[in-house]
Each structure stands twice: as C-alpha cells, then as structure tokens.
Amino acid sequence: MKKKLLILQAIIMMLAATGCSAEDKGKSVESVDDLPGATIGVQLGTTGDIYASDYEAPEYGSTVERFNKITDAVQALKQSKIDCVIADEQPAIASIETEPGLVILDEPFALEEYAMVVAKDNDELLANINDALVQLKDDGTLDSIIANYIGDDTKGKTPYVSPEGTTYENGTLVVATNAAFKPYEYYDGNEVVGIDIDIIRAIGDILHMDIEIEDIEFDAIISAVSSHKADVGIAGMTMTQERAKSINFSDSYVTSKQVMIVRGDNASFSNIGFIDKVYQNFVQNDRWAYVLSGLKNTLIIALCAVILGVFIGFLVGIVRVAHDKTGVLPILNAICKLYLTIIRGTPAMIQLLIIYYVVFQSVNISKILVAVIAFAINSGAYVAEIIRGGIMSIDEGQTEAGRSLGLNYRQTMIYIILPQAVKNVLPSLANEFITLIKETSICGYIGLMDLTRGGDIIRSQTYEPFLPLIAVALIYLVIVEILTVLVGRWEKSLRKSDR
Structure with missing residues (x-):
C-alpha cells in the first residue's frame, strides 16, 4: 500500500512539474494571426469547417477538430480541449449566453451569404423560391422576420403570421434543416422555429404550399435535397463553389459572418446548482x-x-x-x-x-x-x-x-x-x-x-x-x-x- 502511495505521489509531482493542468493547456488566440499552430473547433460540414481546413496545411500546422454540433465544440473550448471555435455569428452568440468565461473576438473571421439549396434538376422550384424572395425583400417581410430574432429594439415584436385566407392547394414543401443553429433554426417546445423557418413559411405562403420540416444532421442536408428526400434545404447555409457542384443555391437572403469564440482573460464559468440544472434540462419547457x-x-x-x-x-x-x-x-x-x-x-x-x-x-x-x-x-x-x-x-x-x-x-x-x-x-x-x-x-x-x-x-x-x-x-x-x-x-x- 505504501509503495502505491509513493508511486501516486511521484505521478502528481511530475504533472505539477510539467504544468499539465486544464488552465495551462492550449494556445491563446486573440486574432486570426494566432490561428497557425492552434487547435480549432468547428461544426462538421459548415462554412467554418471549410475555412478552417486551410489551416491544416503544413505551413500553418493547425489542428481542426470537427464536432456534430456547435454545442459540443463550445464545451470542448470551455474545458480547454481546443483553443478556439469558428462559427456563424448569431449561433455563436447564442451558444455563449450562459458561459461568461467565453468571448467572441471583435475581428470577423470571414463574411458570407446565406442561401437555400434545391436539387440540380428542380429549376422550376428554384425560380419560384427566388421570385418569392424578391417579393419578401420588397415588401419588408424579410427584414421584419430577421428583426424579430436579432436586435434589441424589435426582437420578439414582429413574429411572422401567415396572411389571412392563405390556401395551400399546391401541395407540401418538404424542408430539410438542422435545428441546432439558434436563432436561424432551433426548438421551442416541440416546434422548430427561427429566422430560416419563418422565411421558408413565408415563401410557402406565397407559393400556396404547406411546409413540412425535417430536422436532420447538418452534413446530411445536401444529400437529402439532391436525393429528393427533401425539396429545399435551409440551415444558415453559405454559398460555396464546392457545394454548388452538387446542389443549386437560391438567391442570398441574409449576410452573416464567421467569428471566433475564445476563452476570456478571466475565465469564470457559471456554476448553478444540480437541482437547478435538472430543472433547466428536463422540467423547463x-x-x-x-x-x-x-x-x-x-x-x-x-x-x-x-x-x-x-x-x-x-x-x-x-x-x-x-x-x-x-x-x-x-x-x-x-x-x-x-x-x-x-x-x-x-x-x-x-x-x-x-x-x-x-x-x-x-x-x-x-x-x-x-x-x-x-x-x-x-x-x-x-x-x-x-x-x-x-x-x-x-x-x-x-x-x-x-x-x-x-x-x-x-x-x-x-x-x-x-x-x-x-x-x-x-x-x-x-x-x-x-x-x-x-x-x-x-x-x-x-x-x-x-x-x-x-x-x-x-x-x-x-x-x-x-x-x-x-x-x-x-x-x-x-x-x-x-x-x-x-x-x-x-x-x-x-x-x-x-x-
């Protein structure tokens, strides 16, 4: 027993000598210039994943860790398993609302345009969606939808409501999304809501088509649309040349940017009680x-x-x-x-x-x-x-x-x-x-x-x-x-x- 205690003590002393603690692990990222050599977290298949892949080249020496959800990447950052997270701005803001120890750098990583995706052989639907988008931009509906979720002055004040007397005689539009991308698409109770969902519902009203939402993994959306399991994909998806090879993009409906989430200088994380966590995770809503x-x-x-x-x-x-x-x-x-x-x-x-x-x-x-x-x-x-x-x-x-x-x-x-x-x-x-x-x-x-x-x-x-x-x-x-x-x-x- 005494021998085991001596071995354990020696291991602890070795760890202390090498500084192997969660707080000391990793590299400090304060700007884009610090990304070479860093460990970068991204959501699999997103634009952040595409952009971050460039830093895996030998001249940069960075490591990119890909997660199925932004949530997982943020938690890895919180635990010092990675050095930063590259994500879309609004989901990034939502993901750190309850994490005061994490901050978003002021310097944007990249600018991007969001668009919907439609199968290559569905030109008629693509043209109809683009026409509907023009109408939503001209009559102010698009701006109203976005303002309902983003911004302090109008947030929550202009929810989208289908016009009275709208009919859906043209069938159902099956929409693939990934409801883990607040405020663009997320769950409110058992219902998927958000900017993208309101936009596609408004388009459905114009086309007189009912909307059916399919919540799937983000990296499966393009496959679902191209195989006609879904008619449209909308999930804060950025237009890229690689994606355009297998799918058609609609006109852009919003401009966003990629940002970097990092640990703050004085990282202090919220520590609510166990009972409160149980209530928040299972009872609330x-x-x-x-x-x-x-x-x-x-x-x-x-x-x-x-x-x-x-x-x-x-x-x-x-x-x-x-x-x-x-x-x-x-x-x-x-x-x-x-x-x-x-x-x-x-x-x-x-x-x-x-x-x-x-x-x-x-x-x-x-x-x-x-x-x-x-x-x-x-x-x-x-x-x-x-x-x-x-x-x-x-x-x-x-x-x-x-x-x-x-x-x-x-x-x-x-x-x-x-x-x-x-x-x-x-x-x-x-x-x-x-x-x-x-x-x-x-x-x-x-x-x-x-x-x-x-x-x-x-x-x-x-x-x-x-x-x-x-x-x-x-x-x-x-x-x-x-x-x-x-x-x-x-x-x-x-x-x-x-x-």
Missing part, C-alpha cells in the same frame, strides 16, 4: 418530452428489428449449415455469403444512409420503417453466424440419432438440433440484441427522433453537456439490464432440462 418521444421510437425500432433480424438470421444460418453439411443450395449459399460479407464489412451508419437515400430514394416511406429494415438487415448477418456456429457445435451423433428414429433432415433440425443450438447461443444472441439497441442511436442521421437525438436536442437548447448525456446513458443502461435479466431467466428455464 417540458424538455423531458424529447427523451420520452425518442425512447418510444428507440423501443419500437429495436423490438421490430430484433424480431425481423432473428427471422433473417435463422434463414441465412440454416442455408449456410445445410450447404456445409450436405452441399445443397449452392446458389443460395453464395448469395448468403455475399450478404454476410457486405453487411459485416460495412458500418451500420453507412448501411442506414444507403437504404434511406439510395434504396428508397424515390419512395415516400416512414423513417421508422427504414430504420427497422436497416437494423434488421444488419443484425440478421450477425445472428446468422451465431446460429450457424451454434448448430455446427452440436455433436454429429445428435443428427444420426434423429435419423435413426426415422426423422428426416428437416424434422431432425427442428426438433433435435435447433433447440440445443438456441440454448447454447442464447448469451451470444442477447449480446447481439444489446448491441442492436445501442446502434439505434445513429437514427438522427436520417432525421428520426430516437433516444440519443432527444438528448442532443436538449443539449442544443441548454448548452449543458453533462446531464442530458447522463440521462440518456442511464436509460440505455436500464433497458440493457432489463433485457439481460429477461434473457437470464429464459436461459435458466432452458437449462432445467440439463439436470
């Missing part, structure tokens, strides 16, 4: 509803995917075993091997995106159904190999005994081999089910509200990195523990026949 809604979808997807995945896995596993044992079904076995190779060799997230944006590109299908199909196909590959391994582990004498009793191959497999195989592989199947439940956390990439995304929405509103994540983690833990107990009892009941 009924934010618990995001978690509850996400939990419901997670359970539906996981349960349906497990049932369908087991069915697929059993079929594939039986085909593989039949070929291995008797050499029959060579074509089906080759197809099954190809399926196993592709599914086990590619990430589940890629499979989900391919099924949603490619396989069902031109089909209007429920996102929950897409998720069920994707996760069932993914899980089925692993279940198939688990089942095959379980069947192959059964002594060949069991098969011979069944045949000697007059049972054919199918009867022997159903009544003798499979019951023993399932008993042997039940722990492995339980592990696969647990993995499947946790893998559903990637559903946010297709704009589906799952448990993890519910926590992300809360974080995007409260800028609190700890409690929403812990709450989501605890819920997953409870689900997994319940499943573990149920499988354990099932396994125990099956083992009674071994006595």
Whole structure:
C-alpha cells in the first residue's frame, strides 16, 4: 500500500512539474494571426469547417477538430480541449449566453451569404423560391422576420403570421434543416422555429404550399435535397463553389459572418446548482418530452428489428449449415455469403444512409420503417453466424440419432438440433440484441427522433453537456439490464432440462 502511495505521489509531482493542468493547456488566440499552430473547433460540414481546413496545411500546422454540433465544440473550448471555435455569428452568440468565461473576438473571421439549396434538376422550384424572395425583400417581410430574432429594439415584436385566407392547394414543401443553429433554426417546445423557418413559411405562403420540416444532421442536408428526400434545404447555409457542384443555391437572403469564440482573460464559468440544472434540462419547457418521444421510437425500432433480424438470421444460418453439411443450395449459399460479407464489412451508419437515400430514394416511406429494415438487415448477418456456429457445435451423433428414429433432415433440425443450438447461443444472441439497441442511436442521421437525438436536442437548447448525456446513458443502461435479466431467466428455464 505504501509503495502505491509513493508511486501516486511521484505521478502528481511530475504533472505539477510539467504544468499539465486544464488552465495551462492550449494556445491563446486573440486574432486570426494566432490561428497557425492552434487547435480549432468547428461544426462538421459548415462554412467554418471549410475555412478552417486551410489551416491544416503544413505551413500553418493547425489542428481542426470537427464536432456534430456547435454545442459540443463550445464545451470542448470551455474545458480547454481546443483553443478556439469558428462559427456563424448569431449561433455563436447564442451558444455563449450562459458561459461568461467565453468571448467572441471583435475581428470577423470571414463574411458570407446565406442561401437555400434545391436539387440540380428542380429549376422550376428554384425560380419560384427566388421570385418569392424578391417579393419578401420588397415588401419588408424579410427584414421584419430577421428583426424579430436579432436586435434589441424589435426582437420578439414582429413574429411572422401567415396572411389571412392563405390556401395551400399546391401541395407540401418538404424542408430539410438542422435545428441546432439558434436563432436561424432551433426548438421551442416541440416546434422548430427561427429566422430560416419563418422565411421558408413565408415563401410557402406565397407559393400556396404547406411546409413540412425535417430536422436532420447538418452534413446530411445536401444529400437529402439532391436525393429528393427533401425539396429545399435551409440551415444558415453559405454559398460555396464546392457545394454548388452538387446542389443549386437560391438567391442570398441574409449576410452573416464567421467569428471566433475564445476563452476570456478571466475565465469564470457559471456554476448553478444540480437541482437547478435538472430543472433547466428536463422540467423547463417540458424538455423531458424529447427523451420520452425518442425512447418510444428507440423501443419500437429495436423490438421490430430484433424480431425481423432473428427471422433473417435463422434463414441465412440454416442455408449456410445445410450447404456445409450436405452441399445443397449452392446458389443460395453464395448469395448468403455475399450478404454476410457486405453487411459485416460495412458500418451500420453507412448501411442506414444507403437504404434511406439510395434504396428508397424515390419512395415516400416512414423513417421508422427504414430504420427497422436497416437494423434488421444488419443484425440478421450477425445472428446468422451465431446460429450457424451454434448448430455446427452440436455433436454429429445428435443428427444420426434423429435419423435413426426415422426423422428426416428437416424434422431432425427442428426438433433435435435447433433447440440445443438456441440454448447454447442464447448469451451470444442477447449480446447481439444489446448491441442492436445501442446502434439505434445513429437514427438522427436520417432525421428520426430516437433516444440519443432527444438528448442532443436538449443539449442544443441548454448548452449543458453533462446531464442530458447522463440521462440518456442511464436509460440505455436500464433497458440493457432489463433485457439481460429477461434473457437470464429464459436461459435458466432452458437449462432445467440439463439436470
């Protein structure tokens, strides 16, 4: 014990000697000139990401860390994991409202123009949107919408209201956005609001089209529009040459700038009590509803995917075993091997995106159904190999005994081999089910509200990195523990026949 204490003391002294503390770590950024050699945080796929990438060149020596949300980048800066954050001005202002230890430098990093995105082959819609934008600029509606969210004099005083008698006989305009970009798009209760949302609703009124908002990851917006999963993308998106290669931009509707968020000279961070944080994250504005809604979808997807995945896995596993044992079904076995190779060799997230944006590109299908199909196909590959391994582990004498009793191959497999195989592989199947439940956390990439995304929405509103994540983690833990107990009892009941 004394030796362990001496070792611990030596480590502490070494850390103190090298100055390895959170406060001393990192480089001070006070202007654009300080960015070379700095660690820069950005939101993945944003203009800040594009601009910051230039500093990754060898002559600059900077490191760019890419986060899915500005919230995460700001928290990394707060914890001295990075030196600055490059972000759009208004979201940057919103992200540090409750963080007095962070400041925005007066020097702008870059100026930019925001525009909407439309698919390359949808010129008619693009022309209609541009005509509507001209009308909104001329009659002052655009300025009124922006002033309702930005500025001290008119903020909150001029909410957009659809003109009386507006009809929507021209159908629905599906709009892709990323509701974590306050004040352009963000959640207010269960509703997505903001500058961009009001603008697109005003355009919808002019075009006599109803608006349907799809909240997805920012870097998936262009893919959603180009694959016609959405008609329009609007998310404070800057016109760039690279993006214009795969998408068409509307006329600009607002000018913004990229700014740099840094730690202040006298960094002091707010430290509200735990109870107040719980209230702010879950009770205030009924934010618990995001978690509850996400939990419901997670359970539906996981349960349906497990049932369908087991069915697929059993079929594939039986085909593989039949070929291995008797050499029959060579074509089906080759197809099954190809399926196993592709599914086990590619990430589940890629499979989900391919099924949603490619396989069902031109089909209007429920996102929950897409998720069920994707996760069932993914899980089925692993279940198939688990089942095959379980069947192959059964002594060949069991098969011979069944045949000697007059049972054919199918009867022997159903009544003798499979019951023993399932008993042997039940722990492995339980592990696969647990993995499947946790893998559903990637559903946010297709704009589906799952448990993890519910926590992300809360974080995007409260800028609190700890409690929403812990709450989501605890819920997953409870689900997994319940499943573990149920499988354990099932396994125990099956083992009674071994006595």
